[in-house]
Structures are given as structure tokens and as C-alpha cells.
Amino acid sequence: MAGGSSGRKMDQTPSWAVATVCTVIIIISLLLEKGLHRIGKWFSDKHKRAMVEALGKIKDVDDSRVHLLVADVCGDYADKICVPLSAGNTMLPCPSGKRSQAKKEAEGSCGISRSAWSPRGGCWLGQGKVAFMSAYAIHQLHIFIFFLAIFHLLYTAATMALGRAKIRRWKEWERETSSLDYEFSNDPSRFRFAHETSFVRQHTSFWDRIPFLLYIVSFFRQFFWSVRKADYLTMRHGFISVNPLGPGTRFDFQKYIKRSLEDDFVVIVSISPILWASAVIFLLINVHGWHTLFWISLVPPVIILVVGTKLQAIITWMALEIKERHVVVQGIPVVQLSDHHFWFGKPGLVLFLIHFTLFQNGFHLIYFLWIWYTFGLNSCFHESFGLVIARVAIGVSVQILCSYVTLPIYALVSQMGSRMKRTVFDEQAAKAITNWQKLARKRRGGGKSSTHSPFRTPTESRSGA
Known part of the structure; x- marks a missing residue:
């Protein structure tokens, strides 16, 4: 030059x-x-x-x-x-x-x-x-933009692959719902004490009754028992019983969760102006002596651990509500579906936080790779090699935790909201309903869709944040 x-x-x-x-x-x-x-x-x-x-x-x-x-x-x-x-x-x-x-x-x-x-x-x-x-x-900067485009695709593909791998493990539980043993053990005519059911018993211990201890238990539960068999079967039964699918229908809940995850993935892949603004702020405060690269790398794990704790707490609250409402239950206990369990009554806020976490975490990992390629590991951007190792380890851990644990839990627990998603139907039925809604809006004068619509879309999840 x-x-x-x-x-x-x-x-x-x-x-x-x-x-x-x-x-x-x-x-x-x-x-x-x-x-x-x-x-x-x-x-x-x-x-x-x-x-x-x-x-x-x-x-x-x-x-x-x-x-x-x-x-x-x-x-x-x-x-x-x-x-x-x-x-x-x-x-x-x-x-x-x-x-x-x-x-x-x-x-x-x-x-x-x-x-x-x-x-x-x-x-x-x-x-x-x-x-x-x-x-x-x-x-x-051109090189950085190129890195951001290429590795963002790879990063989001890895996110989807890990999420689908976790949900695939629930396929065996879904098959079990068609067996005679399952129908016998969960006979609707059979009465049991609520506290004797597996779901209530696993989530209503002494630790779960005290709010402070409940959150501590929920924090550790996301690492070891993120979704147990009793959780899946109980939420499946509650969803089918409350929504207009018919109590005896052969509804494949696992496939529905997988479609719901793919629907949410549309939001996760996109980059909103808010996320771009957070990236610009990161570039602005990346000043020598501020240790910005390290401190900012702590934001994604904090957010995702808080979100995971919240989702586990929601499952526990549903079990406590069953115990408070009923001494005796008939068949599988029915969980109460409501948005009030979520922050500000908006499940979409949880999805936004997951989206923000994945973007920030991916941005930091890509930024590290770009620095490595452009300036080397011993560049002035890396004030301490130990902090570099810590940042990369935190980034990889957050990616695995968010993709394999938190995102699948959200895909399951978000079904317990007040409105079901349009992915409850197959693709053709969902398109037919969407076209019907558009036609109905035109007949009414082209106004926006009602806020009381029974369906929740990825766009609503994003705006709900």
C-alpha cells in the first residue's frame, strides 16, 4: 500500500x-x-x-x-x-x-x-x-463479511442437526403410545392419586416447593434430566386433550414437535436489525484494555442458562398445579396450557433470547476464526492466550447446550401455550388455512389478522419478543 x-x-x-x-x-x-x-x-x-x-x-x-x-x-x-x-x-x-x-x-x-x-x-x-x-x-472487512456468511450457514446447520438429533430420541416414546402396555397403564378409567403419577412425583419434591430452591434445582435439571419420559408423555397427553384433535386420536406428537422446531428455525436463521445492532456495539467497544472479547463472550452462556432454568421451572409449575387442583386423577394427569407461565405471557420472548444467544455466540466464534486467519493466534486482539482458550471453550459449550438441550425443550414446552402453532397440521393443511385467513381478511376489507387467532407463527414469535 x-x-x-x-x-x-x-x-x-x-x-x-x-x-x-x-x-x-x-x-x-x-x-x-x-x-x-x-x-x-x-x-x-x-x-x-x-x-x-x-x-x-x-x-x-x-x-x-x-x-x-x-x-x-x-x-x-x-x-x-x-x-x-x-x-x-x-x-x-x-x-x-x-x-x-x-x-x-x-x-x-x-x-x-x-x-x-x-x-x-x-x-x-x-x-x-x-x-x-x-x-x-x-x-x-471484506474477508470478515465472507467469513460471517460462510460460517453462519455452517453454524446454523449444526444447530439444526443437534436439535433434530435430540428430538429423534423421543421417537421411541411416541411409538410406545401405540402399544397395549401404554393403553393399559394409562387407562382413562383408572383412578390414581395425583402425587403417585410419575410426572407429579418427579417434580414435586421438597426442593420444588420452595421458590428459591425450585430455581436451583431447575438450573441443574437442564444438564441431567432436560426432558424425561414422563414429561414428554404428560405434555403430549395435555396437548392432545385440550386442543381440538380428539382424545383418542393417533396424533404423532413427536413429528409435530419436529415440524415446530423447523418452524422456529426459520426465525433462528434470520438476522434482525436488533441482532445487527448488537454486533455493531460489540465492534464499537472492542478496545484494548477493556477485555471486551472475554466479557461479551459471557453473555450467551448467562442468557441460555437463565432460559433453560426458566423452561425447567415451567415444567415443575405445571406439575405443582396438577397437585394443587386434584387429589385424584383419571388416567394421565392433564397439564394446564397457558401463556402465563412464560415471561410477560409471551413464549416468543424465550425464542428471541435463544435466537439472540445463538447469534452472539456464533458471531464471537466467527470473529475468533477471522482473527486467527488474518492476524494469527498471537495477534494484539488476543491479550491473553488463556482467555482465548476460555472463550472458545465457552462458545462451543454454549452451542451444544443451546442446540441439543435448550432449543428442543423450548420446542416442547412452548406447545403448552394458550395457542397452538400452525404446524399442528401438515404442510398442505397449513397452507389451506393460511389462504383461507388471507381470503377472510380481504373480505373484511384487508385488515390485519386478529390478535385472537388460534395459531402462532414464527413472525408472531419474533414480534412477541
Whole structure:
């Protein structure tokens, strides 16, 4: 790179400059996406089928290409904007030794004197001016965007694979519901004391009756007994009994949970403006001496452990409610389905927290891989190699815990809400109901769907947060 200002790397670029450029890239990309969506809706309303298909081809272009294109445009301007050297040397991710070296390189690389003119950035180095963000730093940002696109796909695929693997283990319990032994042991005409049923007995010990101890037990229960057979069978029975499926129906609850997980996965794969904002904040406060990489890496495990504890506590509350309502139960105890068990009565808030955790955790792991590839393990970003090992170990653990434990528990417990999801029906039936709802809205004048709809969709889960 000729000229000092054009040669500053990302490790010598202020975090506020990186965060600003990323914010501009994200805003422009989101506006383009929103604009394409509105154009597509207009074509659809006008019945321009060919234009809708053509627009669909444009949308098929990977988001990373859009980000890279926008980054190129932003890079051309960022490299030409001059800022004072004092501002350019604040909030750097590298220690002071690296900062001094960067200043020397900016002032004297390629034999350029302090009073020389930077041929690319157009900044008077002799007057203490540097580029807002150098062309080389923009190039490294391109690499980071590429890493983010590729590894986000791999990360989300691993999340789905682990979640499906956990739910697949419940298939044997579902098969058991069709056996004669199951029908005999859970005969609806058979009366039992509520506290003698497996579900109530497992969740109404002395520790579960005291609120403080209940949360402690729930915290550890997510690691060892995340979903037990009695939990699955009881919630399955409660769901089938309360929803309009018929008590004696041969409903495959395990397949329904799997479809529900796939429905929630649509939300998890997407990246909302709130998540992009959290990523920009992370880049902004990534300053040397603040140990940001380590402290921010603790946020995902804290959130996911709190969510897992909450979900386990909900299962316990349902068992306690059965014991309080009934001394004797007939057949399998029926759990009470209600949204009031969840924070603010919104199951979608739990899904948002899981989504936020997976995004933040994946972002930190991808950021580590990008630093390793671009600067090496011994770069200035890694102030302590021990903290690096701890961050990676925490990230991998959170990925496994969230994907294999917390997300499947949510897919099961969220069925205990006040409204069932549209995945209770197969794909064709769900499409037919959706089309019927759209037609009904048009007949009423095109208003939005009623808030009292019996179905909950991924969009509602997202907005419910």
C-alpha cells in the first residue's frame, strides 16, 4: 500500500470507525432488502408473475455479496475522508506499542516524509490527518463479511442437526403410545392419586416447593434430566386433550414437535436489525484494555442458562398445579396450557433470547476464526492466550447446550401455550388455512389478522419478543 493512511490495518483502525462503516453497510443492505420486498409485493398485487420470478432470482443472490458490494462503495468514500490523527489513534484494539508502530508506518512508510501527500487517501499526514478507514482495512472487512456468511450457514446447520438429533430420541416414546402396555397403564378409567403419577412425583419434591430452591434445582435439571419420559408423555397427553384433535386420536406428537422446531428455525436463521445492532456495539467497544472479547463472550452462556432454568421451572409449575387442583386423577394427569407461565405471557420472548444467544455466540466464534486467519493466534486482539482458550471453550459449550438441550425443550414446552402453532397440521393443511385467513381478511376489507387467532407463527414469535 502506498501512503500511510491507506496501509493501516484493522488492528490499527479505531473501533468507532469500524463500527460506523459496518453500521452504514448494514443500513444500506437492510434498505435494499426492504425495497426489494416491497417491489415484490407490488408485482404480486399487480399479478406480474414474470416480474415476481425475476425479482426472486435477484433475491437468491447471497446476502454476503450484497454486503460486499455495499462495502466496496463505502470503502471508496471511507478511504477519502480525513480525520485528525488524535481521533484516529483513539479506541484502538491494539496495545500502545502497536499504536506507536502504526503511527511510524503512517508517517514514514515507503520513504514518504511527514509533510507528504497520501496518494490514495488524500490526507495531509504532515498536518496530522489520516483516513477514516484505510483501503486495506476495508479489504480485511471484506474477508470478515465472507467469513460471517460462510460460517453462519455452517453454524446454523449444526444447530439444526443437534436439535433434530435430540428430538429423534423421543421417537421411541411416541411409538410406545401405540402399544397395549401404554393403553393399559394409562387407562382413562383408572383412578390414581395425583402425587403417585410419575410426572407429579418427579417434580414435586421438597426442593420444588420452595421458590428459591425450585430455581436451583431447575438450573441443574437442564444438564441431567432436560426432558424425561414422563414429561414428554404428560405434555403430549395435555396437548392432545385440550386442543381440538380428539382424545383418542393417533396424533404423532413427536413429528409435530419436529415440524415446530423447523418452524422456529426459520426465525433462528434470520438476522434482525436488533441482532445487527448488537454486533455493531460489540465492534464499537472492542478496545484494548477493556477485555471486551472475554466479557461479551459471557453473555450467551448467562442468557441460555437463565432460559433453560426458566423452561425447567415451567415444567415443575405445571406439575405443582396438577397437585394443587386434584387429589385424584383419571388416567394421565392433564397439564394446564397457558401463556402465563412464560415471561410477560409471551413464549416468543424465550425464542428471541435463544435466537439472540445463538447469534452472539456464533458471531464471537466467527470473529475468533477471522482473527486467527488474518492476524494469527498471537495477534494484539488476543491479550491473553488463556482467555482465548476460555472463550472458545465457552462458545462451543454454549452451542451444544443451546442446540441439543435448550432449543428442543423450548420446542416442547412452548406447545403448552394458550395457542397452538400452525404446524399442528401438515404442510398442505397449513397452507389451506393460511389462504383461507388471507381470503377472510380481504373480505373484511384487508385488515390485519386478529390478535385472537388460534395459531402462532414464527413472525408472531419474533414480534412477541
